[in-house]
């Protein structure tokens with residue numbers, strides 16, 4: 295019998311009384327063995343929320359931005375010391391060591407980045423002046439100024455399964471910096487890894503009590519209880535996002551709600567990038583990387599490869615050749631380059647999506663149903679071979695069906711304008727890229743993609759060595775996209791911290807305005 299997973303709430307670890315019988319069993323993605331059982335039964339969500347409001351919030355808000363930034367720095371240092379334990383458990387989610395570094399080190403990197411941003415760009419104060427006072431009278435005795443202060447609510451953070459560490463830390467860092475106590479709800483299938491990290495955070499004693507609570511399993515009636523100072527940040531499928539966004543409390547209380555949902559990201563091969571150019575090779579490299587890192591379970595991965603019609607065969611051949619070199623198997627075994635999906639249910643979903651995509655084109659890679667993983671049982675582990683499709687760009691499926699796995703569809707375009715029209719058929723995505731060395735094409739493509747994409751990468755031979763890649767969100771840059779991608783805005787430096795602050799236009803005499811910022815009357 296596996297050890298049940300505990301939640302951390304109201305200052306203690308809580309195990310549901312019936313978890314062994316009624317908890318949701320979570321399986322090892324590689325072996326199929328039960329890792330744990332998950333249930334939040336018995337957790338009093340009212341008490342959880344109250345603990346955030348009455349204990350965590352006041353403790354965080356008593357600290358200045360600089361003091362909170364120092365907490366983030368200390369936390370990053372502490373978690374870095376424990377990285378190996380996280381990597382070890384992360385294998386069970388199907389991740390290879392390099393996938394885990396993306397998740398674990400990437401998450402710790404976000405903490406460090408927000409520590410630096412807080413120390414550098416924010417005052418050693420609890421109030422942030424957003425502008426200079428504007429005189430509002432001829433005699434200079436009356437003025438107005440925008441201030442930002444911490445909101446008084448809890449930040450509920452609902453995460454997807456694919457990045458159990460980064461997904462939590464990228465939401466937690468800006469919330470803590472803003473003084474918002476967080477209630478983290480990880481996706482059940484990989485929640486045990488998030489819980490291990492939370493155990494380390496709690497055990498370190500770095501954060502004030504109540505600053506972080508963890509709910510493993512259902513959120514119960516938590517959302518029903520939220521009030522106007524609370525917020526919800528969601529990452530997951532567009533369908534769940536729609537459901538939560540229209541939750542009665544979210545609507546009635548005008549609760550701040552952000553969603554990072556799924557996305558049919560695209561990458562465009564520039565007309566100048568013919569076989570033999572560095573740009574053609576970069577395009578192929580990038581597509582293979584995006585298909586195989588985290589077994590393609592990246593919200594930013596390239597789902598649609600838009601390629602000039604006369605180069606479709608060359609791209610298909612080159613990518614197929616590279617995919618044949620991918621070694622699928624037990625991620626802890628030597629030589630394995632792609633691990634498993636997070637679970638068998640997730641693999642079923644991806645297979646169903648591949649079937650839908652194949653009806654609008656054809657599979658050009660190896661048979662996706664045949665997988666022979668190294669050091670693992672193909673029936674018990676959630677393995678899949680990467681799937682490359684050649685799709686019909688006029689059909690709806692390639693622009694609508696997200697296969698959240700190692701799957702990408704090559705679609706032909708005729709002109710750059712045609713490629714941009716196809717990109718827009720994703721109805722809003724997180725990330726897009728164009729690989730071109732032609733400045734005129736780059737400009738046209740960036741202008742055409744930007745309204746539909748939260749981040750646009752232009753890749754060429756000159757920036758390739760330093761490029762962070764199509765699929766990597768960065769703490770200083772916006773992560774989020776319009777429309778189908780959820781309309782959210784995470785990271786982006788201070789932008790995401792402002793989500794947890796309330797802006798207020800304060801009016802009064804200059805001395806009073808100065809005093810509200812510094813706490814001292816001039």
Ligand code: NAP
Nearest residue numbers: 453454455480481482513529530531534554555556557593
């Ligand atoms: P999901 O099924 O929508 O679940 C996302 C989260 O919502 C999970 O924690 C889930 O908990 C929770 N949830 C579901 N129903 C809920 C409810 N009624 N009340 C409260 N919480 C609820 O998505 P997923 O399968 O975990 O993740 C895969 C999807 O996420 C993909 O479509 C991917 O594109 C997207 N994604 C987007 C981003 C981004 O940044 N845009 C990043 C990563 C993933 P349970 O697990 O307990 O059901």
